[in-house]
Amino acid sequence: MQQILNLRDLTMIERVHARGGRFRYHPLLSGTDGAVGNFFLQLSNTFNDFDSPRHRHNFDQVRVQLEGDADFSRDGVMKPGMIGYFPEGVFYGPQSIAGESLTLVLQFGGASRSGYLSEAAFQRGISELKETGRFEAGVYKVDKPEGGTRNQDAYEAVWEHVHGRALRYPESRYDKPVFIRPSAAAWVPDDSAPGLARKHLGTFSEACTTLSLVELQPGVGFEVPPNTIVFVLEGQGRAGDGDWEPRSSLYSGANASRMQADAASQLLQIELPRLSP
Numbered sequence: 001m002q003q004i005l006n007l008r009d010l011t012m013i014e015r016v017h018a019r020g021g022r023f024r025y026h027p028l029l030s031g032t033d034g035a036v037g038n039f040f041l042q043l044s045n046t047f048n049d050f051d052s053p054r055h056r057h058n059f060d061q062v063r064v065q066l067e068g069d070a071d072f073s074r075d076g077v078m079k080p081g082m083i084g085y086f087p088e089g090v091f092y093g094p095q096s097i098a099g100e101s102l103t104l105v106l107q108f109g110g111a112s113r114s115g116y117l118s119e120a121a122f123q124r125g126i127s128e129l130k131e132t133g134r135f136e137a138g139v140y141k142v143d144k145p146e147g148g149t150r151n152q153d154a155y156e157a158v159w160e161h162v163h164g165r166a167l168r169y170p171e172s173r174y175d176k177p178v179f180i181r182p183s184a185a186a187w188v189p190d191d192s193a194p195g196l197a198r199k200h201l202g203t204f205s206e207a208c209t210t211l212s213l214v215e216l217q218p219g220v221g222f223e224v225p226p227n228t229i230v231f232v233l234e235g236q237g238r239a240g241d242g243d244w245e246p247r248s249s250l251y252s253g254a255n256a257s258r259m260q261a262d263a264a265s266q267l268l269q270i271e272l273p274r275l276s277p
């Protein structure tokens with residue numbers, strides 16, 4: 001089923017999270033809890049007190065830097081307009097923020113089929129773990145009876161608590177995150193419709209996660225493939241019975257969806273991985 005959300009209909013909230021510092025976000029789109037292709041799309045607002053140590057995940061991430069800089073130390077700095085692909089199993093960071101940052105963050109189950117822990121389960125895990133330990137600067141700490149602490153990556157601790165088993169990371173297909181500068185790519189006209197152009201930004205892993213930008217002239221429409229997320233960077237238009245505007249988001253679901261522009265528009269299209277049953 002198609003999902004479409006406009007930012008004007010949502011309220012930014014303070015989120016309890018496993019990293020350090022203040023964290024505000026808009027929860028946008030989500031997938032199916034328990035499915036290997038589960039996903040969570042959020043618009044994250046972080047500040048200069050944000051603290052995230054070098055770590056890795058058993059899922060994939062796409063980050064779109066909208067405002068401010070995000071510094072990932074040896075991996076580089078994401079500046080406004082840049083897009084990052086953070087593959088499962090790859091270490092990155094530590095991450096810090098200079099001032100204030102606004103980032104579109106998509107987290108989703110990758111080619112290893114390790115899945116993605118739902119936001120509800122994650123929040124429940126944090127709450128339960130606080131009964132026996134504490135979260136500090138992205139690390140979960142439990143005091144030892146003999147003194148000192150047992151330290152573990154915060155997300156890893158939550159995942160293992162929720163699943164009741166050790167987290168085993170997939171072997172990385174890449175050495176480091178991939179930072180993309182869309183401004184350096186050329187628009188290529190799409191033969192399917194006059195007034196439609198694309199920038200292909202990359203296809204990743206054997207599951208074919210694909211990132212691209214779509215440019216639409218007024219009155220031009222295009223078909224969004226199944227299992228695809230679209231985030232509106234500029235413009236406005238319609239999709240099904242709903243409308244969209246800057247920073248609206250759409251998930252096509254199991255079937256293709258159609259978007260049509262009423263004004264000149266630029267969209268980010270993320271085709272989620274093709275995970276066989």
